[in-house]
Amino acid sequence: MRRGAPRSSRAACRAARSRCRPPRSGGCWIKEVTAARRAALEILKQVDAGATFAVARDRQLGALAARDRRLAYELAAGVLRRRAELDRLLPVASVDPRLRDILRLGAYQLRRLTRVPAYAAVTTSVALAREVGGERAAGYVNRLLRDMARDARSEMRDARGSHPEWLAQRWRTRFGPDEAARLMARNDVRPALTLQPARWDAGTLREHLRAAGFGVEEAPYGAGLRVITGPNASRIPHPAQVPGFTEGGFIVQDSSAALVCRFAGAPAGALVYDACAAPGGKAVALERLGARVVAGDARRDRVGTLAATARRAGVAVRVIVADLVTAPLPAGLPDVVLLDAPCTATGTMARHPDARWRLSSRRLARAAARQRELLDHAAALVRPGGWLVYATCSLEPEENVAQVTALLERRRDFRRDPPHATVPDELVTDAGDFESLPHRHGIDGAYAARLRRAG
Numbered sequence: 021m022r023r024g025a026p027r028s029s030r031a032a033c034r035a036a037r038s039r040c041r042p043p044r045s046g047g048c049w050i051k052e053v054t055a056a057r058r059a060a061l062e063i064l065k066q067v068d069a070g071a072t073f074a075v076a077r078d079r080q081l082g083a084l085a086a087r088d089r090r091l092a093y094e095l096a097a098g099v100l101r102r103r104a105e106l107d108r109l110l111p112v113a114s115v116d117p118r119l120r121d122i123l124r125l126g127a128y129q130l131r132r133l134t135r136v137p138a139y140a141a142v143t144t145s146v147a148l149a150r151e152v153g154g155e156r157a158a159g160y161v162n163r164l165l166r167d168m169a170r171d172a173r174s175e176m177r178d179a180r181g182s183h184p185e186w187l188a189q190r191w192r193t194r195f196g197p198d199e200a201a202r203l204m205a206r207n208d209v210r211p212a213l214t215l216q217p218a219r220w221d222a223g224t225l226r227e228h229l230r231a232a233g234f235g236v237e238e239a240p241y242g243a244g245l246r247v248i249t250g251p252n253a254s255r256i257p258h259p260a261q262v263p264g265f266t267e268g269g270f271i272v273q274d275s276s277a278a279l280v281c282r283f284a285g286a287p288a289g290a291l292v293y294d295a296c297a298a299p300g301g302k303a304v305a306l307e308r309l310g311a312r313v314v315a316g317d318a319r320r321d322r323v324g325t326l327a328a329t330a331r332r333a334g335v336a337v338r339v340i341v342a343d344l345v346t347a348p349l350p351a352g353l354p355d356v357v358l359l360d361a362p363c364t365a366t367g368t369m370a371r372h373p374d375a376r377w378r379l380s381s382r383r384l385a386r387a388a389a390r391q392r393e394l395l396d397h398a399a400a401l402v403r404p405g406g407w408l409v410y411a412t413c414s415l416e417p418e419e420n421v422a423q424v425t426a427l428l429e430r431r432r433d434f435r436r437d438p439p440h441a442t443v444p445d446e447l448v449t450d451a452g453d454f455e456s457l458p459h460r461h462g463i464d465g466a467y468a469a470r471l472r473r474a475g
């Protein structure tokens with residue numbers, strides 16, 4: 021500090037230094053690496069190596085105490101959501117790749133987790149760096165993070181958000197700068213946990229949640245119940261910790277997915293073939309709405325998850341291992357075919373913090389090509405007079421309305437047939453399709469079109 025600097029400035033600097041100075045224990049700084057931070061770093065390493073966040077999370081968090089589990093989740097998910105913002109604060113291009121995630125973890129704690137003391141963020145990151153690269157790496161990380169802790173200008177208030185630039189620019193072109201910024205900001209916040217009644221009705225589920233100390237409110241558009249956690253999103257419970265999970269009192273399903281099932285408009289008693297059905301939430305919802313459901317998926321492990329979901333929820337869904345391309349059911353048998361197509365999932369990026377970094381324009385093109393193929397096979401299964409419901413959790417036109425428009429050009433025996441008053445008008449496009457947008461409607465992004473075959 022220069023001599024003659026204002027006292028307020030000197031006081032601010034002393035406060036910053038104090039915040040970075042850890043308490044002493046036996047004359048030494050506390051340098052242990054907590055289990056939560058080790059787990060968070062390992063999750064990030066596995067994601068970098070190609071694992072999905074969900075798989076890496078489940079591998080690392082199961083053995084942790086509840087408090088460590090919450091912190092590890094917040095650290096790993098937060099770094100992934102905010103990676104672009106963090107990288108604008110760090111010299112990532114010149115950093116040893118082994119230290120990048122350590123620096124990101126430290127920076128995230130300093131900039132976003134105000135409940136974590138700066139000394140804890142710095143010293144635990146330094147200890148991790150020492151394990152990876154020795155004293156030289158530890159000194160480098162210590163210097164960078166201590167400088168960041170003292171620099172109030174490094175607050176992450178960047179309007180560009182934390183998304184790949186090609187995707188951010190794509191959304192700016194489509195939605196405009198302000199609306200795109202709102203969408204990206206929503207993706208950077210952990211979403212609410214929404215539950216749909218299964219074996220329990222909504223009143224019983226609400227009572228059990230409140231008795232266990234959870235706040236609860238009706239989800240948007242009356243589509244389920246939301247668990248209220250207050251401002252600290254890391255307190256959002258794992259579904260298995262919520263009363264009623266083991267008993268099948270509920271399934272976890274966002275309001276958007278529940279509304280898609282309503283939009284499907286399957287007549288009571290209709291035979292619905294739910295293709296690409298895992299993990300099974302829509303199959304359960306359709307059965308509860310009065311349909312007879314056959315649910316299939318091509319992967320045996322995913323079919324196991326699908327069967328477990330149906331069994332826990334107590335619904336009579338028939339589950340099969342089936343590839344839609346090989347026509348698992350006789351053509352003309354189903355009254356309704358629901359194709360919940362594999363997609364880029366840009367409508368659920370808040371739930372999958374690694375998804376934005378996996379996506380590319382090439383992957384988007386591949387997804388659209390696969391959807392076209394699946395749509396043709398799904399259309400061939402629908403009986404004359406029956407319905408094809410095409411759905412995604414994507415926001416991208418190539419995966420949504422463009423797919424339906426192209427199918428209607430190829431199959432003149434299909435036409436749009438939106439159901440009457442099954443969802444609010446604000447969720448129905450001018451063409452008659454379902455569309456929810458996270459930043460407009462407060463639920464996950466989703467799309468659905470309901471088509472009817474002549475006959």
